[in-house]
Structure formats: C-alpha cells, structure tokens
Amino acid sequence: MSHPPEPSRETTSESLPRADYEPDAAPGPLKGVRVVDLSRLVAGNLLTQHLADFGADVIKVEPRDGDTLRGWRVNGVETTWKVHSRNKRSLCLDFRHADAVPLIRKLVPGAAMLIESFRPGTLESMGLSPAELHALEPRLVILRISGWGQTGPYRRRPGFGTLVEGFSGFADMNGFPDREPVLPPMYLADAISGLTGAFAAMAALREVEVSGGKGQVIDLPLLDPIFNSLGPQAANYRLTGQTKARSGSRSTGSVPRNVYQAKDGGWVCLSASTQGMAMRVLRSIGRPELCDDPRFRTNEQRLVHVEELDRIIGDFVAARTMDENVAFFEEAEVTIGPVNDIAHFIRDPHVRDRALLADYPDADMGSFPMHAVPARLSETPGTIRTPAPRLGEQTREILGEAGLAPDEITRALASGLAKETTPS
DSSP, X not given: XXXXXXXXXXXXXXXXXXXXXXXXXXXXXXTTOEEEEOOOHHHHHHHHHHXXXXXXXXXXXXXXXXXXXXXXOBTTBOHHHHHHTTTEEXXXXXXXXXXXXXXXXXXXXXXXXXXXXXXXXXXXXXXOOHHHHHHHOTTOEEEEEESSOSSSTTTTSOOOHHHHHHHTSHHHHSSOTTSOOOOOSSOHHHHHHHHHHHHHHHHHHHHHHTTOOOOOEEEEESHHHHHHHTOSHHHHHHHHSOOOOOOTTOOSSSSSEEEEEOTTSOEEEEEOOSHHHHHHHHHHTTOGGGGGOTTTSSHHHHHHTHHHHHHHHHHHHHTSOHHHHHHHHHHTTOOEEEOOOHHHHTTOHHHHHTTSEEEEEETTTEEEEXXXXXXXXXXXXXXXXXXXXXTTTTHHHHHHHTTOOHHHHHHHHHHTSEEOOOOO
C-alpha cells in the first residue's frame, strides 16, 4: 500500500501561530444579545458558537453531568467541547430538581434568544412552552432543534444526524457505484443545521430589533437543511426518472473532475467544470490533439468517455509527486489542489499566513490548536475572548444576574439544584 508523503519538517505543529485569548477585545456586533442555550450535542453548540464569537452572551445551561460534548474525549481531553463552546458561560443545574424550571424562568426576561434541542413536546412538559416563555419575554426568539421537526409523523423519532444523513438521500449519493452508501465521517447534518440556525436566529432577531416585530418560534430540524444542501435532486428525478447514482469523486455534471494519485502516494483533486478549463487540462498534459477528439471535444462526450479520460490524466499525474503536480498545473493555470490530511493542512503556508489555526493556552494540553472565527468582518470582527468554560464555572455569577441573593445562591448550591466548578 502506498502512503501520502511525510509532511515537510521545515514547519511542525508546534510552530502554529501563538495566540492568547482576548478578554478585553471588543466583543463584536452581537454585544448585549443574551442567549439561553438549553441544547445538547453539536447543532446547538455550533449555532451558539457562531453567535458567541461575535459577542453574544451565551449561557450554556448544563445538566449535572454536563453537555454531551464534554464526554467526547480524545486522550482524556474534551476537544469537541473546547472548540464549540469557546466564548460561552456555563450554568450547571439539576434538571430533575423541583426548582430547576422556576430558576430557568428567571433567565428568560431580557434574553434575546432561547435555544433548545429536546425531543418535541419536552419543553411543554417542563412548563416552558413557547407561550409561557413569551409571557415572560415577548421579544424572545425561540429556536427548537430536533431531528425531524416539531410536526409530522416522525417528530418523536430519535433525532441523531446519522439518521437524517441516511434518510435525506445524502448517503445514497455518497460513495462509489460498486460499494455501499457512505455516511459522512463527521457531524455533517448537525454542522449544516448549526449554520442554518444561526442565520435563522439572526433573521428573527432583526424582525424584533429593526422591524418592531414580536418574538417567534423557529422550527429547525436536522433533516431540512441537509436536504436543502443537496440541490435540485427532486427536480432532476422528475425530469429523468432516474435517481443520482454514486460516482465516487467524479461529477455527474462535468468532466474531468476526480482525485488522482501521485508518484509519492499523495493525491491531488482536479476540477474542470468549464469547457475552457477542460481544454486547458488536455493541452497542459501535452495532449492538444484530444481537444478535437470526438470523445472529449464536448462535456457531453467527456461524460460518456470519462473512464478513458481519467486514465489519461491519471497516468500523467502518476509520473510526478503531489507537490510537482500542484506546481505544474498551477503554472498552467489549471484548477488543481492537494488532498490534504490534517497533518499537511496545519503546515500549509496559506493556512499559517491567514492564521486559520492558532495555539491557545490550555490547562489540559498546554496549548490547544483552535480554528479562527470563519467569517471575517472588516469593522466588527469576531474574536476568541475566553476558552470553553469548565462545568458550572459561571454558575454563581449567572444566578446573581438572574436576581438571586447571595444566600439564595448558597442554598441552591447546597441543595444540589445548582453546581459550580470547584477550583483546582
């Protein structure tokens, strides 16, 4: 078996740009937007991460054992939690305690948003229905995450992303034609829903703040956003009567488009989605005569003869290393790039120059590689101001902000209703 080339030793993971948390940085355009986050798992945490990065005060209300993401550990470190809960505060409550819901109610007045991901109907059974929440705060935006939606015959089904990645048609389209359907190797449905939810929450907030509207409820299933991302599959099926076949890394719309293995075992990805680019590929590999070959002259014919064209390009790529291919095709202005693993990605000069990753101080690892705020605003940029909180780290201060007197906070902690982190 061949293996990708070893990462360059000129730079190492230890030489990532060094960054410190910026507690005094301008919090960003969402300063003053308070978010009560009752969600669990990825979609809600990623949604509120985006809001927190731009200055929202996100209060993570966690059960006594903490958010589920705290349990996703690598070598004992809560890596997923640390990434998706930066810039947030943690309030730890025993949800089974008789006074838990009354205490949550105290967080609602003045809040801009409430995010939850319970099974549909659970919020109502807790005495926190949208009507009851809006009675406490009429301007509140309530965003409800579930697998299948708040209505419909499947609303009570378990709502894990894996199930909707299969149900939506994504997995059936993904993989190679002679193999089984392939699920994504990461939480794709949750990630897309988190992004969609952040946009929807801000759209609803704009209705409140700019248009003078009232608070509303956002029904955000994991299913709908991932299906939306698949594009015109329903229309294509109606037109052709055919479902989209698995095509591996090839495109069913344009050729050439694939991954090709280089001499050193690395891979490159090439896409020529325009006629001009396809012709440039053929000329650059020293085969200009193929531009007039009936098999390859048009995209329609290239789709028919994709196996032959891939062999021609693959043979060319296989005679050169990954770096040599990238340099050669970039010089020819052909759209090609390396297929990186994370070891190569973090060492790439573009990644380093733009500081896509930086090493932040961390109690568990000494330094923790954290991705930057992905959307870069020129005037009011997002910032990483604080690390992800320890469980219940801000319990005492949040309860004080909710109006509890010091002796009431002490009683809440003593009774087991609330929990705070014991300083190490």
